Every structure is written in C-alpha cells, then in structure tokens.
Amino acid sequence: MSRTLATGDHVAGHALAMAGEANRDARGCCAGAYPITPQTEIIEYLSAYDFTKGRIVLVESEHSAMAVCMGAALAGGRSFTASSSNGMAYMTENIFSAGYYRLPTVMIAVNRTLGPPWNIWVDQGDSLMMRDAAWLQFYCDTHQDLFDTIMMSFRVAEDPRVMLPVIVAMDGFVTSHTQMVVDFPTQEQVDAYLPACVVPHHLKHDHPTTMGGMTFPNETELHRFEIQQSMENVITVLEEARDEFENVFERRPAGVMECYETDDAETILIACNTMAKTLKNVVRERREKGEKVGMIRTKLFRPFPRKELLQAIGQSSKVGVLDRNHSPGSGGIFWQEVATTLQGGPDVLLQDYLVGLGGGDVTPENINAIIDDLQRRETASEPQWKDTTK
Amino acid sequence: MEGHDEMSAITPSKPYKTHLLRPGNTNCAGCGMSIGLQWLDEALGDEKPVMVIPSCCGIVTAGAFPTSGYGAPTAATTFASSPAVATGISAISRMNDIDNPVICWAGDGGTYDIGLATLSAAAERNEDIIYICYDNEIYGNTGGQRSGATPTGSVTSTTPHGKEERKKDIMGIMAAHRISYAATLSIGHRKDFLRKVRFARQAKGFRFLLMLSPCPTGWKSEPDQSTELIELAVRSGLFPLYEIFDGVRYRINFQPDNTPVSTYLEQQKRFRQLWGDPGRLQAFIDSQWRHLDGMATVFPANIQDAPG
Numbered sequence: 065m066s067r068t069l070a071t072g073d074h075v076a077g078h079a080l081a082m083a084g085e086a087n088r089d090a091r092g093c094c095a096g097a098y099p100i101t102p103q104t105e106i107i108e109y110l111s112a113y114d115f116t117k118g119r120i121v122l123v124e125s126e127h128s129a130m131a132v133c134m135g136a137a138l139a140g141g142r143s144f145t146a147s148s149s150n151g152m153a154y155m156t157e158n159i160f161s162a163g164y165y166r167l168p169t170v171m172i173a174v175n176r177t178l179g180p181p182w183n184i185w186v187d188q189g190d191s192l193m194m195r196d197a198a199w200l201q202f203y204c205d206t207h208q209d210l211f212d213t214i215m216m217s218f219r220v221a222e223d224p225r226v227m228l229p230v231i232v233a234m235d236g237f238v239t240s241h242t243q244m245v246v247d248f249p250t251q252e253q254v255d256a257y258l259p260a261c262v263v264p265h266h267l268k269h270d271h272p273t274t275m276g277g278m279t280f281p282n283e284t285e286l287h288r289f290e291i292q293q294s295m296e297n298v299i300t301v302l303e304e305a306r307d308e309f310e311n312v313f314e315r316r317p318a319g320v321m322e323c324y325e326t327d328d329a330e331t332i333l334i335a336c337n338t339m340a341k342t343l344k345n346v347v348r349e350r351r352e353k354g355e356k357v358g359m360i361r362t363k364l365f366r367p368f369p370r371k372e373l374l375q376a377i378g379q380s381s382k383v384g385v386l387d388r389n390h391s392p393g394s395g396g397i398f399w400q401e402v403a404t405t406l407q408g409g410p411d412v413l414l415q416d417y418l419v420g421l422g423g424g425d426v427t428p429e430n431i432n433a434i435i436d437d438l439q440r441r442e443t444a445s446e447p448q449w450k451d452t453t454k
Numbered sequence: 455m456e457g458h459d460e461m462s463a464i465t466p467s468k469p470y471k472t473h474l475l476r477p478g479n480t481n482c483a484g485c486g487m488s489i490g491l492q493w494l495d496e497a498l499g500d501e502k503p504v505m506v507i508p509s510c511c512g513i514v515t516a517g518a519f520p521t522s523g524y525g526a527p528t529a530a531t532t533f534a535s536s537p538a539v540a541t542g543i544s545a546i547s548r549m550n551d552i553d554n555p556v557i558c559w560a561g562d563g564g565t566y567d568i569g570l571a572t573l574s575a576a577a578e579r580n581e582d583i584i585y586i587c588y589d590n591e592i593y594g595n596t597g598g599q600r601s602g603a604t605p606t607g608s609v610t611s612t613t614p615h616g617k618e619e620r621k622k623d624i625m626g627i628m629a630a631h632r633i634s635y636a637a638t639l640s641i642g643h644r645k646d647f648l649r650k651v652r653f654a655r656q657a658k659g660f661r662f663l664l665m666l667s668p669c670p671t672g673w674k675s676e677p678d679q680s681t682e683l684i685e686l687a688v689r690s691g692l693f694p695l696y697e698i699f700d701g702v703r704y705r706i707n708f709q710p711d712n713t714p715v716s717t718y719l720e721q722q723k724r725f726r727q728l729w730g731d732p733g734r735l736q737a738f739i740d741s742q743w744r745h746l747d748g749m750a751t752v753f754p755a756n757i758q759d760a761p762g
C-alpha cells in the first residue's frame with residue numbers, strides 16, 4: 065500500500081493498468097485507446113505502462129477503441145478503455161454492441177458536456193446517454209472512491225452472474241485534473257482481489273459459433289430478459305465484491321449509494337459525483353442549525369437501485385434532485401429515475417433542479433438556495449433551472 | 455489461479471473436421487461468396503481461421519442463432535468495425551501463442567465506404583490480419599444500393615440511370631499503406647486464387663485480398679453464369695489479376711486477351727445502359743491498364759515475392 069497525491073485521470077489509469085496486469089497469468093489484457101479532453105491523461109498513462117502481457121492499441125477513433133475492446137474480450141482477454149463527451153457519442157454503436165454481446169469491458173467516463181457549442185467542462189449527459197446500453201454505471205465522488213470502484217467493477221463485470229460491461233464515471237477537471245491523496249494497493253493485493261478474467265462465451269476453435277449473428281424476436285426477447293435478470297443480480301454481487309475488497313485492502317468503499325443524515329430527515333437532496341461532496345457539507349452545516357436535512361449520493365445508476373433508494377428516502381416528505389444533465393423536453397435524468405422509483409409509493413414532494421450544466425460551479429450558496437426553495441414549496445413544479453453563475 | 459481449468463479448454467488451433475462454409479448457409483444461388491469461402495477453406499487446409507464479419511451479406515450467410523453457416527469461430531461486428539475487432543482478437547490470440555489466422559470477411563460497403571478509416575488504421579498499425587473484401591459492387595444486404603465500388607454506368611436501386619462516378623481504386627489505397635501483400639482474387643482462376651491465399655497466409659502483418667464477387671440478385675445475371683462472368687471480367691481487363699508487394703512492387707498475373715468488355719456487360723441487366731456502347735467503362739479499363747502496366751514495368755516484383 066502506498067499513499068500518493070494523484071490526479072483523477074492518473075488514479076483511473078493506474079487502476080486500469082493494475083487490473084490489466086493482474087490478468088497476466090491468464091489471457092492478458094488489451095485496450096483500444098483514443099484521446100479526448102479531459103480523459104486523455106488516462107490513455108497516455110496506459111500507453112506508457114509496461115504490461116507483462118498486455119497491449120494498448122492506439123486506434124483512429126472511439127468507435128474502434130470499443131471495437132478493439134470487444135475483440136479482446138471475444139478472445140478471452142481483459143479489456144478496458146476511457147472516453148468523454150463527443151468521444152462517447154461517437155462510440156455509441158459499439159457501446160451498445162459490447163453490452164448486447166455481454167462483454168465485461170470497463171470504461172472510464174470522464175464526464176464532459178456534449179458539443180457543439182464546444183465545452184470541455186463537466187456535465188453527466190455523456191455517460192447518462194448510455195443508460196439503455198446494457199452497461200452498469202457507477203458515479204464517483206473522490207479519487208479514492210474512483211480507484212476502489214474501478215477495482216470492484218472488474219470483479220462485478222466479470223462475475224458470471226453479471227457478465228456485462230461497466231462505466232465508471234468521474235467529473236471532468238473537478239476530479240480528473242485535481243489531485244487528492246489516494247491509497248494505492250500493491251500489485252500483489254490486486255492480484256489477490258481480481259480472479260483471472262474468464263469470458264465464458266469467447267470464440268472457441270473446438271466449438272465454432274457465430275457470435276452476434278441473427279436472432280428472431282423470441283430469442284431477442286429472451287436475450288434482453290436475461291440481461292435484465294443479470295442486472296438484478298448486480299447488487300448482490302457488488303456487496304460480495306465490497307466484502308472481499310475489505311478483506312484484501314482493509315477499507316470499505318461505498319457501494320450502491322451513500323446516505324448522510326437521512327434517518328430522520330424531512331428534506332432529502334440527491335446528487336452524484338463531486339456535487340454530492342459540496343451538498344454533504346451544506347447538509348452538515350444545516351444539521352448543526354437543527355434542520356432535518358439529509359443527502360443521498362447516488363453511486364450505482366445502472367441498475368437503478370429502486371428498493372434501496374425507497375428505503376433511504378424513508379419517511380421524508382420532500383426530495384430534491386440535483387441534475388447536472390438535461391434531457392431536452394423532459395428534465396434531469398436522475399429526477400426521471402427517482403420519479404419512477406416513487407411511483408405508487410409514499411407521498412413525497414419531488415422537485416428537480418438543473419444545476420451546473422456545462423460545468424458551472426455549483427457552490428454552497430447555490431445549494432442553500434435550492435434547499436430553501438424546497439423547504440418553502442407546497443407543490444412540485446417543472447424542473448427548475450438554477451443560474452449557478454449567480 | 456481461479457478459472458485456469460476452463461481456460462485450458464480453449465484450444466489453440468486444434469484441427470477439426472468441418473468445412474468453413476457449411477451446408478444450410480443462406481447465400482443466394484450463384485453468389486460469389488460460396489466459391490470464395492470454399493476456396494479459402496481449401497487454401498488454409500486443416501488450419502481454421504477466426505472469421506470477423508461486419509454487417510453485410512457475409513454475416514447473413516451464418517444464418518440464424520444458434521446455428522452457424524461458418525465452421526470456424528465467427529464474430530459478427532458492427533458495419534465499420536471488423537478490422538478493429540479483429541485487432542483485439544489478434545492481439546489477445548498472439549499473446550497466448552494462438553496462431554490461427556484472423557480473417558476479416560467484408561463486403562465493399564464495409565471496405566470502400568463506412569469501414570475505410572478503420573481499415574486504413576489497422577493497415578497503418580500493420581496488424582496481423584488477413585482482410586478479404588468480397589466485392590459485389592453494391593450494398594447487397596440492403597437490397598442493392600450504390601457503393602464507392604459500384605462501376606461507372608451500373609444501375610443500382612439508388613442510381614436508376616446508372617452511376618456517374620468512377621469505382622474507387624481500393625488496391626491503390628491499400629498499396630499506399632505499404633502493407634506487405636495486396637492481391638486480387640478471381641473465382642474463375644482457382645490455382646491463382648489458392649496460391650495467393652497461401653502466400654497471404656505466410657506473409658506477415660496486414661494483408662489485403664480483393665475478390666470480385668458476383669451477385670446474381672443485384673447484378674441481374676444468371677446464377678449459373680457467375681464463374682464465366684468473372685473470367686470475362688479478367689479477360690476483358692475490367693478486373694485485373696495482380697499482386698502488390700510491400701505496396702511498391704507489382705506483378706500482373708494475367709494479361710487481358712482482347713475479349714470485348716461488352717461480352718461481360720451484356721449478361722448483366724445492371725449494365726443495360728452500356729449495352730451496345732461500353733463508352734466510359736472502356737475508358738476506365740484503358741486508364742487502369744496504362745497505370746498498371748507502368749507500375750509493373752518500372753517497379754516489378756522480384757523472384758522472392760511469390761514462391762509459386
């Protein structure tokens with residue numbers, strides 16, 4: 065174990081490299097890599113890494129980066145990549161392919177606004193766009209959370225009860241380009257934590273099949289149904305991965321979500337990534353003043369943990385969602401998920417706030433204003449736009 | 455390590471008895487792919503490839519899940535991705551000492567058009583892949599629309615009055631990447647076909663083979679005329695048989711014998727605009743041969759290039 069000061073991109077690159085290296089006694093690892101701000105430092109880190117049995121393929125596009133990962137996984141290797149924003153949009157066709165092929169690739173999404181107009185700052189719209197692609201999705205707040213989640217992701221993705229790819233998201237710049245103290249484990253610890261990657265349906269010479277050929281509606285329906293069932297196994301597998309993580313690394317990362325002061329809260333705010341850190345501080349201050357406020361940091365977004373969220377919301381009467389993303393014509397994507405979760409359940413006033421779109425700084429003042437607004441409200445209204453520049 | 459037992463069951467190159475193209479495949483009668491795949495199989499002998507096939511007729515050949523028209527492990531990729539998926543397969547296979555050839559089998563749409571950037575990048579990286587384009591000069595799978603490979607004058611479902619533009623010179627594009635081997639294949643010239651596939655098999659790095667592939671459905675030709683049509687395409691000079699070594703040394707394998715191109719055109723209703731007057735297509739043939747003859751004279755292949 066070594067304690068280091070590192071940027072989010074460096075942390076992600078190092079985690080992917082260690083996971084790839086851990087498969088050296090098995091089939092090795094291979095990644096397709098293509099640069100885009102603010103993810104580029106990850107693939108630069110990987111390109112410089114001296115793998116015992118691995119290869120980083122420097123491709124001509126994100127579409128091909130994911131294609132290389134798919135090929136590697138189809139040949140039974142461990143695979144991973146990283147992207148952001150328009151890169152992920154360009155990769156879309158193959159992101160869906162990897163999901164439907166059920167290949168356990170891990171992709172780091174460094175969240176960045178989609179353009180044009182060109183904007184390199186944080187906005188979760190890029191990875192959220194992939195919500196229907198049969199990928200798991202995690203959102204991380206700190207550098208340590210990021211490292212630990214990447215490690216757990218390989219375990220969960222490659223577990224035969226799941227066998228689906230995983231997106232691990234962090235905030236562009238706020239996380240990717242700032243440094244925090246992180247505990248890196250030794251390679252031996254990672255080797256002990258990650259079993260050899262086995263893709264049961266990889267291409268086999270003694271049993272030739274066509275992977276991804278044609279299916280008719282009945283098989284297709286079954287295929288989707290099985291993916292849904294695997295999604296339903298994720299939380300169990302994730303909890304096992306956390307237990308084993310604690311055994312090997314002697315700390316316990318957050319799993320499905322992080323709840324803070326929710327037990328007796330009347331008002332609960334929901335956020336992800338670094339926004340949740342600011343929110344937590346604001347909630348602490350307001351608690352000190354005696355207000356019954358709480359916060360939930362959503363970490364696992366796919367599968368969406370409806371049961372766990374309902375439990376966390378408990379008896380609270382008002383819930384506000386901070387969405388750093390926008391689905392034009394609807395609202396925030398996290399809000400849509402929470403609304404579905406509350407459907408037919410407890411009588412809760414649910415309000416959406418669109419904040420920090422395009423990377424606007426979300427300050428404690430902004431969040432205090434939102435909490436004030438929520439506490440005053442008697443009915444919910446359309447998603448509220450908060451001008452975070454004020 | 456956990457999982458090892460299962461892994462040792464993943465055989466490297468264990469020979470098994472099944473043909474590359476199996477009965478029950480869905481190719482139309484007279485489809486060029488049927489002969490091409492059987493000769494590919496024959497050339498490779500006991501060694502089975504991994505097939506990487508993008509969206510195109512070639513993946514429909516496999517039929518519906520869970521059956522497979524291919525007697526080799528096959529990955530169906532997205533339309534533009536076969537060389538990149540093949541890169542990942544080849545990378546992991548080679549680091550595990552599995553030497554079976556990784557073969558992309560793609561139509562002209564996946565090669566000349568949507569997949570060109572991916573193809574170019576895999577060639578530039580000199581990946582250990584054999585890329586075979588079966589060129590039926592249309593988007594067959596979607597019902598016969600024009601592609602960058604459609605020849606001048608040909609009627610397709612999106613060029614009802616005949617295509618105006620020239621066919622792209624994909625061999626020239628691939629040669630410009632200085633890949634170790636590029637060659638054209640004819641299903642009317644069996645010995646030449648087998649020799650080239652075998653040469654490609656032992657050559658290193660990225661290899662490119664272009665096969666003119668009759669499509670009776672889109673060419674509006676008789677299924678039993680497919681091999682004859684390709685022979686005519688070669689003899690008239692429309693489809694030259696040649697090889698390019700390291701992108702710079704040329705060898706012509708067959709000299710045209712003054713067979714008029716009209717004998718080729720007049721058996722295909724897609725060329726009905728050119729019946730009686732091959733016009734611009736003849737001009738295309740002439741300019742193609744001026745270039746090819748020049749290259750083969752100034753930059754000839756040497757004796758080591760293609761051991762018999």
Ligand SMILES: Cc1ncc(C[n+]2csc(CCOP(=O)(O)OP(=O)(O)O)c2C)c(N)n1
Pocket residue numbers: 509510511512533534560561562563564565590592593594595596601
């Ligand atoms: C991204 C994408 N765009 C369009 C299609 C629809 N499509 C499937 S096959 C095909 C044409 C294939 O043509 P070609 O590569 O020449 O092969 P052929 O079908 O003629 O054998 C098209 C346009 C697709 N599958 N994917």
Ligand code: SF4
Pocket residue numbers: 480481482483484485486487511590594595668669670671672
């Ligand atoms: S449409 Fe043409 S290329 Fe496709 S299978 Fe039929 S004959 Fe072959």
